[in-house]
Amino acid sequence: MKFVHAADLHIDSPLRGLEHYEGAPVERVRLATRVALANLVRACVEEEASFLIVSGDLFDGDWNDFNTALFAAAQMRTLRNHGVRVFVIRGNHDSRDEMSYRVPWPDNLHMLDCKRPETIVLEDLGVAIHGMSFPRRELTENLVPRYPDPIKGLLNVGLLHTNATGSLDHDSYAPCSVGELAAKGYDYWGLGHIHKREVLHEGPYIVYPGNTQGRHVRETGAKGCVVATVEGGEVASLAFRSTDVLRWRREAIALAPEDGVDELIDAARMRLKAVAGESDGRLAAVRLEFKGRCRAHRTLGDETRRLETVAQLRALPGEFTDDLWVEKIKLETDLPLDREQLRKGRDVLGDLLRSIDDVRSDDAALTALGEQVRKLATRATLELKDEGDDRFAGPDQLRRWLRQAEDELLNRLTTTEARA
Numbered sequence: 001m002k003f004v005h006a007a008d009l010h011i012d013s014p015l016r017g018l019e020h021y022e023g024a025p026v027e028r029v030r031l032a033t034r035v036a037l038a039n040l041v042r043a044c045v046e047e048e049a050s051f052l053i054v055s056g057d058l059f060d061g062d063w064n065d066f067n068t069a070l071f072a073a074a075q076m077r078t079l080r081n082h083g084v085r086v087f088v089i090r091g092n093h094d095s096r097d098e099m100s101y102r103v104p105w106p107d108n109l110h111m112l113d114c115k116r117p118e119t120i121v122l123e124d125l126g127v128a129i130h131g132m133s134f135p136r137r138e139l140t141e142n143l144v145p146r147y148p149d150p151i152k153g154l155l156n157v158g159l160l161h162t163n164a165t166g167s168l169d170h171d172s173y174a175p176c177s178v179g180e181l182a183a184k185g186y187d188y189w190g191l192g193h194i195h196k197r198e199v200l201h202e203g204p205y206i207v208y209p210g211n212t213q214g215r216h217v218r219e220t221g222a223k224g225c226v227v228a229t230v231e232g233g234e235v236a237s238l239a240f241r242s243t244d245v246l247r248w249r250r251e252a253i254a255l256a257p258e259d260g261v262d263e264l265i266d267a268a269r270m271r272l273k274a275v276a277g278e279s280d281g282r283l284a285a286v287r288l289e290f291k292g293r294c295r296a297h298r299t300l301g302d303e304t305r306r307l308e309t310v311a312q313l314r315a316l317p318g319e320f321t322d323d324l325w326v327e328k329i330k331l332e333t334d335l336p337l338d339r340e341q342l343r344k345g346r347d348v349l350g351d352l353l354r355s356i357d358d359v360r361s362d363d364a365a366l367t368a369l370g371e372q373v374r375k376l377a378t379r380a381t382l383e384l385k386d387e388g389d390d391r392f393a394g395p396d397q398l399r400r401w402l403r404q405a406e407d408e409l410l411n412r413l414t415t416t417e418a419r420a
């Protein structure tokens, strides 16, 4: 017997600001969470799973469009037609209070109670399912002590939406510890909430399957569900199956001192080709991060050349695939110089760098500089496009400007030949 465990589908979660991205495959990205659900359903059918558990955040929140619910219900009907039962708990995103509409679920789907932990016994399979839905978003109490004791002679499966690892990337809802979950006496804890796949414990298994589809560049790598195989009344093995249709990647490209813009483009082309080769028909959304001291940094100091280079980089995938989108380009290169060495120099450049340093590290000097800049800005009625008024010419911004000024000076006062 097999069952499938998924969580955090966040169906139809809006991908905010996508329209601002140049050339973003908006439709494909928008539909990705739905296609991931369809892939999850296919996985259940192909694995001949007896049931599917969904450990919260099936929906991203109340939908703008009732089609979100209809789509999900239709997918669950497909499972019904294949004899797959579905057990779902609500998470913080789709807690009872967050959702105003009722979904026309088919009768193979059971949404677990949000008042107290509920147990469902599947006599035919020898399985007891325990779980509790979130009644509201802000659930900060530990639910584990309220969960019932395991039922002897059955395979006990617990569903819980929780931050069980104290992850700082996720809100600390229904917090608990791995130790107390393990001590509960269940055979399998199907967790949700943390979007990164992780088996926290074996014997008993305590598992985060991760979300079914990465939604932004911080959710990189393969996303999917966990298939558990039960033999002789216990979970014998786990397998991962991907369900994602779009995979996020961050690719760091290190450049060498002699690398110019041509070499930068060539390196990006090679890397993107490699990524495309590994993508397996999925859409790859790639963030390119260029690093290193390189000749190209001088050229890219020029606004026009930088924009031109970014446009060239964005166009690269079109040479060989339709399935790769350059999500963002980060040019974090530096001049091919040893700043520290130059800073120590007994020459004009060394003096300049040291005086910039003095201002940068002196709060009083920064404040004085800020006042000067503000006066200048008022007098010149400059367009202040960067930040709000209160942060304008504040210490952080001044430090950034000083860095830019230093860059500019270095660029003008050194040549490639003079690099240290």
Ligand SMILES: [Mn+2]
Pocket (backbone or CB within 6 Å): 056, 057, 091, 092, 093, 161, 192, 193, 194
């Ligand atoms: Mn959640």
